[in-house]
Amino acid sequence: MSQKIITIFGATGNQGGSTANAIFNDSSLASKYKVRAITRDPSKPAAKALASKGAELAQADIDNIESVKAAVSGAYGVFAVTNYWETQDKQREIQQGKNVVDACKAEGVKHLIWSTLPHVGKLTNGELSKVEHFESKAEVAEYAAQVKGEMLVSYFMPGYFMQNLTKQFKPDDSGVLTLTLPWNAQNTWVPLLDIQKDTGLFTVGLLEAGSAADGAYVHGVSEWYHPQGFVDELAKVTGKDLKFAEEPASVESIAKIGNKIAEELQENMLLIRDWSYYGKGTEKEQAESDKFLVPGSKKTTWKDFAEKNQWPF
Template sequence: MSKKILTIFGATGNQGGSTLSAVLNNPTLAAKYKIRAITRDPSKPSAQSLASRGAELAQADLNDIESVKKAIAGSHGVFAVTNYWETMDKNAELQQGKNIVDACKSEAVKHLVWSSLPHAEKLSNGELSKIEHFDSKAGVQEYAEQVKGDDLIVSYFMPAYFMSNLPTQIKASGEDGVATLSLPWNAASTWLPMIDIRNDTGLFTVGLFEAGERANGFAVQGTSQWLHPQELVDTLSAVSGKPVKFVEQPLTVEAAAQSGNKIAEELAQNMLLIRDYSYFGKGAENKQDESDKFLVDGAKKSSFKQFAEKTQWQF
C-alpha cells in the first residue's frame, strides 16, 4: 500500500519541524506517511537535513495560490503555519491562510491541520483588540469552517505560551540580585498554559491527522502543562539550584496603550489575555483533557521541569 503524503509548511521551524519529527521518529507512522517538507530554500543545510531523513523537499509562496496548489498536489494531509511577524499585517496573514484553505479544496486534500490561535478580540468582548497575530489566525479558522464543505476535514492546533520564551524573560538579576520573572499575572491564581513547542507540537498535530473525521472542526489547546507563575519559578529554582522569584507587574489595557508602540501594546495585551481569559478563554484550564484525547497514541507530553532541565539558563 502506498504511503499517504503529509505536506508540512514551515518544516524547518518549530511547529513544522515537530510535526515532521513526530512522524519520522515513529516507525509505525513513518511506514504510513510520506513527508513533503515545504521550505523557502531547499539548498539550505536545514532543508537538506530534512531530505537526509527521508523528506521530499518542495517550495511554495504563500502569497501565490497557484504556487501553493502545486506544492500540495497529491497530498492526503497538510499542516500549515504562517508567520505574522514577517509582515506584521494581519490582512496579509489572513490572505495567506485563505490561500492555503482554498488550495486544499482545489487539490482535493483530505485533511488540513491549521495552526490557529484564539480570537482575542471576541473572547474579551472587544477589550483586547490589538492582538493581531492571534486574530488573523483565528480569522483563517473561521473562513475554513465556512468554506470547507463535506470533502475537506479541517482541524486546528492552537499552541500555548512557549516555554522557550522564558530564558529571555527571566532577568539575570533583580535589584536584590535574585533572578526575576516579572509579568502582569498573579503568582498564585493566574493559570498559564505552556508548551514545549519543539517537542510536543507534533504529538497533537499528527494525532489530529490520525483521528481523521473525529477531529473535524476541533480546536486543540496545544498545552504541555498548566501551571501558576509561582509554580514555574519554584520549579526553576529547584532545577537550577538558584533562587528565582516572580513579581507581579501591574498593567491595564489603558496602560498598555500608552506606550505608542504597536508591538509592545500587542504583546502587553497578550499577557492580559493570559491573566484575564486563561489564554484560550475563561475556564480553559478545566478542559485540557478534551484536547489531550487527540495526542498520538502512547505519547507523553513534556513537563516544565523536563524542559527546564534541558535548557541553559543565563542567571
C-alpha cells in the first residue's frame, strides 16, 4: 500500500516539527504516511534533519495561493500553522489561512488540521479586545467550517507553552528568582503544553481519527496546573529557591500601557486568569480532547519537562 502524503507547514518550527516527529517516531505511522515538509529554506539544519528521516522537502509562499496549491497537491492530509508575529498583521494572517483552506479544497485534500486559538472577543463578550494573534487564527477556523464542503477539517488549539517558562523567572528585589504574572497563585488554571513533544500526539491523532475528528476542536494541553503548584514542583526538581508573585492587572490598566504588543500579551494573561484560556470551566473537560491523542501515546507531565530541560538558573 502506498504511503499517504501529509503536507506539513512550518515543519521546522515547534508545531510542524512535532507533527512530523510524531510520524517519524512511530513505525506504524511512518509506514502509513509520507511527510512533505514545507520550509522556506531547505538548506537550514532543521530541514536537513527532517530530510534525513525521510521527509520530502518543499518550498512554498503562504501569501501566494498558487504556491500553496503546489505544496498540497496530491496530499491526503495537511497540517497548517501561521505565524502572526512575523508581520503583526491580523488581516494578512487571515488571508494566509484562507489561502491554505482554499488550496486544500481546490486540490482535493481529504483532511486539514488547522492550528487555531479561541476567538477572544467572542469568548469574553468583548471584555478582551486586543488579542489579535488568537482571533486571526479563529477567524480562519470559522471560514474553513463555512467553505470546506466534503473536506474533513479538525482544529488544534495549543495551550500555554511550557517552554515559555524557561525564560520568565527573574530575580526580585531580594534576589529570589520569581515568576511574576497577573494570575492567582492558587486559583488560576494554566493549560501547560510541551509544544515540541506533545503537539504531534494531538495533530496526528486527529489525522488518525479521520471522520470522527471532523469539526473537532482539541485543547492542546499536556497538564493543567495552578501557578503555585508548577513553581513549587520546579523548585523541588531544580533545588532552587523560586516563588510566584501575582502582578495586579485589569483591562483598564492594560489600556494605559501604550504599547500594542505589550497590551496584547497582557490581555492574553487575563484570558488565562479569568477565562481558563479556552473558556470558563474548560479545565474540567480535557478528557474530551485527550480522546484524540495518538492511541497508546503519553503526554509530557510538568515534572517530566522540568527534569529534562535546561533551566537558566
